Amino acid sequence: xxxxxxxxxxxxxxxxxxxxxxxxxxxxxxxxxxxxxxxxxxxxxxxxxxxxxxxxxxxxxxxxxxxxxxxxxxxxxxxxxxxxxxxxxxxxxxxxxxxxxxxxxxxxxxxxxxxxxxxxxxxxxxxxxxxxxxxxxxxxxxxxxxxxxxxxxxxxxxxxxxxxxxxxxxxxxxxxxxxxxxxxxxxxxxxxxxxxxxxxxxxxxxxxxxxxxxxxxxxxxxxxxxxxxxxxxxxxxxxxxxxxxxxxxxxxxxxxxxxxxxxxxxxxxxxxxxxxxxxxxxxxxxxx
Amino acid sequence: xxxxxxxxxxxxxxxxxxxxxxxxxxxxxxxxxxxxxxxxxxxxxxxxxxxxxxxxxxxxxxxxxxxxxxxxxxxxxxxxxxxxxxxxxxxxxxxxxxxxxxxxxxxxxxxxxxxxxxxxxxxxxxxxxxxxxxxxxxxxxxxxxxxxxxxxxxxxxxxxxxxxxxxxxxxxxxxxxxxxxxxxxxxxxxxxxxxxxxxxxxxxxxxxxxxxxxxxxxxxxxxxxxxxxxxxxxxxxxxxxxxxxxxxxxxxxxxxxxxxxxxxxxxxxxxxxxxxxxxxxxxxxxxxxxxxxxxxxxxxxxxxxxxxxxxxxxxxxxxxxxxxxxxxxxxxxxxxxxxxxxxxxxxxxxxxxxxxxxxxxxxxxxxxxxxxxxxxxxxxxxxxxxxxxxxxxxxxxxxxxxxxxxxxxxxxxxxxxxxxxxxxxxxxxxxxxxxxxxxxxxxxxxxxxxxxxxxxxxxxxxxxxxxxxxxxxxxxxxxxxxxxxxxxxxxxxxxxxxxxxxxxxxxxxxxxxxxxxxxxxxxxxxxxxxxxxxxxxxxxxxxxxxxxxxxxxxxxxxxxxxxxxxxxxxxxxxxxxx
Numbered sequence: 082x083x084x085x086x087x088x089x090x091x092x093x094x095x096x097x098x099x100x101x102x103x104x105x106x107x108x109x110x111x112x113x114x115x116x117x118x119x120x121x122x123x124x125x126x127x128x129x130x131x132x133x134x135x136x137x138x139x140x141x142x143x144x145x146x147x148x149x150x151x152x153x154x155x156x157x158x159x160x161x162x163x164x165x166x167x168x169x170x171x172x173x174x175x176x177x178x179x180x181x182x183x184x185x186x187x188x189x190x191x192x193x194x195x196x197x198x199x200x201x202x203x204x205x206x207x208x209x210x211x212x213x214x215x216x217x218x219x220x221x222x223x224x225x226x227x228x229x230x231x232x233x234x235x236x237x238x239x240x241x242x243x244x245x246x247x248x249x250x251x252x253x254x255x256x257x258x259x260x261x262x263x264x265x266x267x268x269x270x271x272x273x274x275x276x277x278x279x280x281x282x283x284x285x286x287x288x289x290x291x292x293x294x295x296x297x298x299x300x301x302x303x304x305x306x307x308x309x310x311x312x313x314x315x316x317x318x319x320x321x322x323x324x325x326x327x328x329x330x331x332x333x334x335x336x337x338x339x340x341x342x343x344x345x346x347x348x349x350x351x352x353x354x355x356x357x358x359x360x361x362x363x364x365x366x367x368x369x
Numbered sequence: 370x371x372x373x374x375x376x377x378x379x380x381x382x383x384x385x386x387x388x389x390x391x392x393x394x395x396x397x398x399x400x401x402x403x404x405x406x407x408x409x410x411x412x413x414x415x416x417x418x419x420x421x422x423x424x425x426x427x428x429x430x431x432x433x434x435x436x437x438x439x440x441x442x443x444x445x446x447x448x449x450x451x452x453x454x455x456x457x458x459x460x461x462x463x464x465x466x467x468x469x470x471x472x473x474x475x476x477x478x479x480x481x482x483x484x485x486x487x488x489x490x491x492x493x494x495x496x497x498x499x500x501x502x503x504x505x506x507x508x509x510x511x512x513x514x515x516x517x518x519x520x521x522x523x524x525x526x527x528x529x530x531x532x533x534x535x536x537x538x539x540x541x542x543x544x545x546x547x548x549x550x551x552x553x554x555x556x557x558x559x560x561x562x563x564x565x566x567x568x569x570x571x572x573x574x575x576x577x578x579x580x581x582x583x584x585x586x587x588x589x590x591x592x593x594x595x596x597x598x599x600x601x602x603x604x605x606x607x608x609x610x611x612x613x614x615x616x617x618x619x620x621x622x623x624x625x626x627x628x629x630x631x632x633x634x635x636x637x638x639x640x641x642x643x644x645x646x647x648x649x650x651x652x653x654x655x656x657x658x659x660x661x662x663x664x665x666x667x668x669x670x671x672x673x674x675x676x677x678x679x680x681x682x683x684x685x686x687x688x689x690x691x692x693x694x695x696x697x698x699x700x701x702x703x704x705x706x707x708x709x710x711x712x713x714x715x716x717x718x719x720x721x722x723x724x725x726x727x728x729x730x731x732x733x734x735x736x737x738x739x740x741x742x743x744x745x746x747x748x749x750x751x752x753x754x755x756x757x758x759x760x761x762x763x764x765x766x767x768x769x770x771x772x773x774x775x776x777x778x779x780x781x782x783x784x785x786x787x788x789x790x791x792x793x794x795x796x797x798x799x800x801x802x803x804x805x806x807x808x809x810x811x812x813x814x815x816x817x818x819x820x821x822x823x824x825x826x827x828x829x830x831x832x833x834x835x836x837x838x839x840x841x842x843x844x845x846x847x848x849x850x851x852x853x854x855x856x857x858x859x860x861x862x863x864x865x866x867x868x869x870x871x872x873x874x875x876x877x878x879x880x881x882x883x884x885x886x887x888x889x890x891x892x893x894x895x896x897x898x899x900x901x902x903x904x905x906x907x908x909x910x911x912x913x914x915x916x917x918x919x920x921x922x923x924x925x926x927x928x929x930x931x932x933x934x935x936x937x938x939x940x941x942x943x944x945x946x947x
């Protein structure tokens with residue numbers, strides 16, 4: 082499941098969900114500020130791994146997650162090395178070889194460094210989101226969003242939606258089994274044919290069952306007083322900022338500030354070209 | 370006298386309806402009263418429930434005549450939200466009223482909406498989760514609970530709103546026997562203890578009638594019987610005619626009354642035993658020899674061709690749940706078999722092996738000499754038709770005709786052959802007039818018949834019907850079972866999964882009882898239902914009439930009678946003999 086919460090009692094679990102949302106935002110800001118410098122981003126990636134370890138999230142889950150996204154990651158990396166978005170910036174790139182000789186699709190040191198940085202960025206964002214979801218029950222995140230100003234109607238809609246994901250999966254499994262029991266096949270080799278079979282036959286019963294269910298849910302929610310007075314609605318779970326929460330926010334702000342100063346908009350310490358230059362020097366050392 | 374609920378001469382027509390759903394309904398419910406409403410499907414019971422918390426006319430639009438007053442407030446002039454402080458509704462399907470990610474949040478949802486103070490909400494949650502015996506489940510997703518637990522959770526979530534009136538619309542019809550027993554008793558206990566008012570719509574008269582104060586019987590949108598439960602008992606034969614299911618002891622008394630004078634009608638098994646012991650005792654000398662109950666007659670075992678053979682079958686689901694533990698079972702051609710047991714006992718898992726939807730984890734299942742682990746579902750579906758519990762999961766075509774043709778097309782029959790099969794199945798199941806209708810526009814009973822017809826066109830020899838009676842009234846249940854009987858007479862093998870002991874007793878030739886993935890016992894209905902103590906292990910009870918006959922054995926009544934008619938004839942015979 083994509084929204085799997087693993088209960089635990091570490092400091093990180095106990096942090097206010099708003100801090101965890103802030104952690105997402107801070108990390109996204111940080112990876113954008115740090116350019117695609119693989120060294121700096123490598124450091125950030127290590128910090129994310131440290132947090133995962135600190136939260137005692139079973140490593141097997143993270144490995145399984147990375148396996149799950151590996152194909153997308155490889156495609157992303159290939160795309161970045163073949164078509165670096167900032168290709169024009171590569172002044173006199175150090176080319177290893179050309180994929181199509183003599184001079185098309187170069188594989189260069191510059192692009193390789195850029196690719197590693199981009200891949201780290203990609204991994205950091207996905208891991209941060211994944212780890213936060215494992216650390217925080219979804220309802221707390223929704224509540225945090227509501228506290229940040231999301232209308233309570235959306236909050237209820239979101240948590241109801243998520244609560245129904247397993248129900249819908251189960252319903253669709255039953256529909257598929259019922260179709261199979263009537264001699265229906267969907268396991269075509271041809272993906273177009275397979276998609277067509279799934280869509281055409283599963284569509285009607287799925288739509289019917291979700292439509293009826295949506296009506297039932299609306300009735301259930303109304304009957305439980307949802308329309309009473311939304312502005313007066315209270316929440317059983319109260320969110321309270323503790324000292325640890327303030328401290329965590331402080332650390333996050335500081336890290337983002339350092340990222341800004343170090344990045345290409347600041348002192349350019351963290352800049353992928355620096356890394357390229359260092360490696361290039363080292364590679365050309367013999368040539369001198 | 371205080372009347373929290375007053376319905377004055379109400380007639381309501383839904384926006385999309387032509388006829389009124391209910392007509393001239395007058396209803397006054399006293400504070401502290403427990404009122405049961407029953408009636409066949411389509412009688413307007415649910416419409417009455419919807420009136421009471423303002424869903425009609427606020428959510429369901431239509432033409433409302435007359436007045437509904439809740440604590441003196443006209444429901445037309447307020448909102449569902451405000452009424453929810455006074456009246457809480459519990460619905461039939463637990464799954465579609467659970468809207469939160471955890472049990473705790475579910476129970477808190479109502480009070481949160483009403484703006485109750487958080488500390489108070491936490492206290493109500495703690496308290497009510499315990500009241501419905503879900504302690505320890507606070508952090509579970511309500512949808513991962515069993516049916517009975519889900520309904521208990523839904524119940525806790527309305528109790529936590531502290532309403533004055535509970536309105537329950539068939540709260541147990543999706544539950545297994547133990548689940549429904551728990552929910553009904555919990556409800557009544559709670560209402561009595563906290564002096565609340567309760568209106569409950571139910572089909573399960575046998576269990577609920579002894580617990581309520583007043584009964585209303587509805588039919589075709591009108592109230593046709595109303596009064597104290599005991600005063601209405603004389604009308605049980607009318608209720609039976611309406612397709613309801615009054616207590617079997619009451620029915621028996623009503624039938625016997627034509628031959629023997631009876632002072633009063635029994636309501637419970639205990640009253641029945643007392644009454645009939647007296648009736649028989651006055652007329653029959655108790656014979657010493659009869660005191661030992663007769664062993665149930667051994668009926669000839671089926672010896673037809675062995676068509677399904679299950680050998681040491683184990684099934685473990687991917688999540689690690691072991692659903693079946695070493696099942697051995699042989700099913701012969703032309704049998705009528707019922708599989709009974711509580712939810713989670715493995716009934717559905719077992720039968721899904723017969724058409725290959727599931728493959729054995731260990732052991733072997735052979736269907737018509739084919740090892741199912743080597744056969745495809747579509748190959749097996751020619752032999753074994755499996756009708757799902759909810760017919761809506763099976764309907765996927767634009768018209769009934771296409772629905773019936775879907776299976777045979779998948780199996781690759783010729784066009785003429787398919788047309789013949791469709792016409793034949795439509796004829797058999799009375800669907801000729803609706804062949805060009807949309808399946809989803811039909812009534813639930815018709816949809817169920819379409820689902821079964823869509824299997825018949827594939828020409829299976831074995832028909833598995835999974836809980837055809839769940840969520841249906843007694844008349845519809847009987848209709849489906851009669852249909853199974855007709856198909857059985859044509860030579861088909863029928864396998865029915867059911868929670869309804871009366872139907873299992875009345876219709877099947879053999880009963881298999883499952884408990885925790887194992888076969889607890891099996892045999893003819895008489896053999897199985899005579900093993901009262903074994904059945905108790907899985908909280909199943911033989912039909913009331915069977916339990917009565919077991920207690921009257923000393924009067925020479927053959928023990929383990931399966932139907933009211935059988936019991937009635939035997940009692941008359943016995944009394945005439947003397």
